[in-house]
Amino acid sequence: MPIWTRWRRWSPAAEREALHDYVQQAHAAGYRVRFWATDDTAGSARENLWRELQAAGVDHTTTDDLPGL
Structure with missing residues (x-):
């Protein structure tokens, strides 16, 4: 299961914080x-x-809908 599916149904406060923390920790460890x-x-x-992915600082989002992104 892709990790993003854990954040598909937003519980804004907790899940937004978890996403931002995840990205921050990955960046701190030198990962994209x-x-x-x-x-x-x-x-x-x-x-x-x-x-939300963009606000959290996610480096890459893969999609077939580039104009939509």
Whole structure:
């Protein structure tokens, strides 16, 4: 199971903090963070997920919908 699926259903405070902490720890250890297999279905859920990934500092998001990203 891709790790991002743990953050698909937002419980804004706890899950946002967990995502940001995860990315911060990875960066502190010298790693880049890449999410793949994120939902490519247009809509608010995808937009919210992508916005949070970007806000958290995720380095790469893989998608088949580059214009949407």
